[in-house]
Amino acid sequence: MASPVLKHGFFMAFVLTLSALQMASASDPDITTDFLVPQNITTVDGNFFTFTGMRAVVPIDPPTAFKVTKASLAEFPALNGQSVSMAVLEYSAGSVNPPHTHPRASELLFLLYGSLEVGFVDTTNKLFTQTLQAGDMFIFPKGLVHYQYNANATDYAVAISGFGSASAGTVSLPTTVFSTGINSRILAKSFKTTVPTIHTLKRGLIPPKA
Template identity: 65%
Template sequence: MAFHTLKQGSFLVVLILAISQTLNAGDPDIISDFLIPANVTIVGSNFFTYTGFRVLVDVDPPTTFKVTKASMAEFPALNGQSVSFAVLQYPAGSVNPLHTHPRSAELLLLLDGSLEVGFVDTTNKLYTQTLQPGDMFVFPKGLIHYQYNRDGQDPALAISSFGSANAGTVSVPGTVFATGIDDDILVKSFKTDDATVQKIKAGLASKA
């Protein structure tokens, strides 16, 4: 009987922990309709309106990959709403380098052009797809992924939505090679030599 009770108790603890982890997986729930920043004294319709994407209308496309965000930083009304948005512009032959979003999955909709997308799961399996206008692709939360406009002539345009007001972006090249990690660690980690590490760092610096 004691063993049976212990097993039941252990199961309940595991179940409670699992539920707690699930509940804490996204942005925290709020107990009001919306959150008002401390520096805002009057809340009207303008507070819930974001006009930052107007700069994308009737302008020439960029010459390098560009992302324009509407996250909590740019649009404070999103705080507590567990949603954010981005417009991604890919000139011919450009790439959105390997990166992750630690706090949200990403749902991408291709509007124009073609786009090769892919992510790697925790078993190191690569999933890739070539999207056409109207196609959607989901990048699971926290997994390394990329988008590549392989077309050498035409640009591509996509929009992405996130299940967090602040999904976060961790650039793999930048995080690994541009944050002060000791060169000896990089050499040993990538099984290469110091000259190669310095060449990569120089290449990233020239594109900053």
């Protein structure tokens, strides 16, 4: 059953995140019309500007794994040209959002419930970390490698992230490096390890069969 904190705080978290994004400089190109309509849309009314995909996570029940529910350009076409998107991130006990980047936007994370260990690495390879409590916010600068980890072994966490782009993009480092066909010998030399070790890492990233 969902926590009362989540039920009453979910909408407020959206409002806070959107307000913060309005103060940030947008990374998407400016548009010369009020909004953009995809060619396949013939009727523009209130439904076009409404996204109902978050209903599935309200109220939020304890997640069984790390899960992201996005409201980006791909899911919500009305965001095109508006330089904003959002995501709800659910962390089961002990789960991690692995190191990744968003090449087209910074990320402003608002922790709604639980606690999170977060961090990012700048271009000088300096690591910045923090342990967040419910109500805290953290900014991940555009394009930098970052992660989130729920170190709590018994309780879950929930966060809402806002992005300064309708299509921030996500580049997962483990997937990009080990699951895109880069030659194992090249990876072994790059990481100063052996080809069998690289093969073991690659096998570990293969999704389990249903």
